Amino acid sequence: MTIRPTTIDDWRSLKAIRLAALRDAPTAFGVTHAAAAAYTDEQWQTRAAGTPQAEYLLAFDGDAAIGIVAGVVDGQSHYNLIAMWVAPTHRGTGVAARLVEAAKDRAVARGHRRVVLDVAPENLGAATLYRRQGFVFLPEWEPLASHPAISVQKMAWVVPA
Template sequence: MIIRLTTAADWRALKAIRLAALHDAPTAFGVTHAAAAAYTDEQWQTRAAGTDLAEYVLAFDGEQPVGIVAGVVSAQEEYNLIAMWVRPDYRGKGVASRLIDAAKERAQAKGHRRIVLGVAPENASAANLYLRQGFAFLPEWEALESHPEISVQKMEWVAS
């Protein structure tokens, strides 16, 4: 298993895993499958190349992408963990933990000691994963951008 930042050359792998995630869990992310499927190849290449404000990390088994996480710096200068997903046949094998560890390393390398994310409390498996990874719930809620009827609770991790 290789966990690494994407490059522009990984755009097809990024597109495949991101669309699979959005298909598998349509109400867990801030973008819809339809919106992401409409991105051009150039947009996927740009996303895969990463920027100072947003970058993707993929888990690969050989050439096959099996997991994804992204780090995005918000307008409030918060490092946000987003797009976390692992293929169902790879769950329970430590892939998610390794992706989160990679996000923590990336955040700290960029000078961020704190990571925030949003999770729907009814998504118990995700909430428990984040709790095991040292995240804590905050008394802050917000509507999920792609599905405003769903409220997500903020969680944070702070480097020691």
């Protein structure tokens, strides 16, 4: 398995895995499948190329993308871990932990001392994964952008001293 940032040439893989994630877990992400499916090829290419504020990392098994995570720097210079998902065929194999570690490494390499994310506490699998990776729940809640009836709680990981 290889984990690496996407390049513009990975746009088809990025599109396929992101849409698969949104179909599989429609209430886990801040964007809906319908919204993402409407992106143009050029928009997928731009996303795959990455920017200093946002980049996707994909896990590959051979040529097949099997996992995804993204890092987005928001307007307050917080490094946000988003879009985390692993194909059902590869769950329980350590791919998710390696993706989270890769995102944390990218954040640190870019000078961030803290990584934040949002998760519905009822999403026990995700919450457990993040806690094992050193994230802690913060007393901060907000509605999920794609499904405002769902409240997500912020979690944070801080670079160990």
